[in-house]
Amino acid sequence: MLGTFIRQTLQDRRERARRQKRASGARTLPRAAIVFGAGARPGLGTAIAERAARGGLRVYLTGRNRDKLEQSVEAIRSAGQEAEAVVVDVTDETQIGAIFDRASSAGYAVDLVIFNVGTNRPGGFLDIDPGKLEKSWRSDCLAGFQVGQHAVRHMLENGRGTILFTGASASLRGKAGFGQFAANKAGLRSLSQSMAREFGPQNIHVAHVIIDGIVDGARLRSSAPGLVEGRGEAGALQPDAVAEAYWMLYRQHRSSWSQEIDLRPSHEHW
């Protein structure tokens, strides 16, 4: 048993040395960000992508709808920054891997990954359909693991990186009618904590952002007309304001990293 332990320790040490050697060469690469779940504009994913592009990163916007992605990319390019749209189904792991390969082969180090996938479909507990439950778990939670694994592998090569997960009030507690969403979100939050503890010491910053309120974006404005307007000023989160918080997390010095922050409008009851 001691022999195994020593062999394992030596192997780990060699692996670390190899990584450090690779990392020292990779530091000069230009940096890129990948946003998973960049849908409509205005929206959270696209706002974060725009903020990262403004900060000098080349941004890969990924989502399911090509038209929406192209529109967002066009907006970033017209501001003179770099962006690319890639249709990605996060429930297909090969597509997740492909986007990291694409950035690598273009000569970029992916320094920021945003996992902003999640669908809140409320319904009574007894009406939860196992098939739909599994489908939502695959995209909202399992995909977080797989994006996280690809991101960590890529970032270890570069010796640094930041991975940010979008959470919700449901990450912390299950309200009546939100069992499915809360279970997925709680899982994602635990994942982010576990990753932060494992990879922080390897210079990878993993953080979880709890969005506690409604986001004033295209998604909500079309699915629930009048809801945002009814809340009045500062009654809903503005995507650009939220994106600023993500950017702050990305810019934090490693002596003082946040693992979790909450965000809500000043008028929110909580």
Next chain:
Amino acid sequence: MVIGVGARRGIGAATAIRAAAGGLHVLIAGRTQEKLDSIVAEIASNGGSATAVVCDSTVATDVDLLFSQVGERKLRLMLYNVGRNIPAPFLQNERELLTGHWRRCVLGATLAGQAAVRHMLAQEAEDHRGTILYTGASASLRGKPLFAGFAAAKAGARAMAQSMAREFGPQGIHVAHVVIDGVVDGEIVRSGWGPLGQLLLRNKGEDGALLPDEIAATCWSLHRQPTTAWTHELDLRPYREAF
């Protein structure tokens, strides 16, 4: 205004300097006149302005006197950064020690919070009247052995801050709680703890302890948040901290 300012290399001083760089006149409150004066001088030499106020934040009259110095200015930001994590075995938590923790963490936070809220509410109504920040610790969230008294007081301060945030957010006052989970690379550890502190910092390695200026940068970001996305609580720890 920053309450709980000691040496230059500390959270209070770093935040005061950051706020002054952001264009605010800063009232710097602490117990030691000389320390406060040197920070005021540093701010002045950088082109900012500040006033030193010696103050015991656990005494209501001191707090009133401090807030009277705001004068005609608008109070935009208050950081309450008072507390001492003195370890003691549970059975040796004497009444005096417990009372001290409670006075610094809960009573002082409440007195300063009330004064700040009154000031801010009296100011002309705005979407964002002002920001009130509290520094918390890992002990705000859980009680480790030897820290029963400190943890109970810090947990109390956290609950107070949460309650304030819920009450005054809709009135334009942003209340946030910053959980500092790790050793701060400041004067307290560097010289206050003697050789033990230096050994501790060496063991932590580069960036293994929180740098006061970086904590201050995050505090300033919180103050600058737009009203549609306010943070009430965040944690801060060094990248290699086990937690």
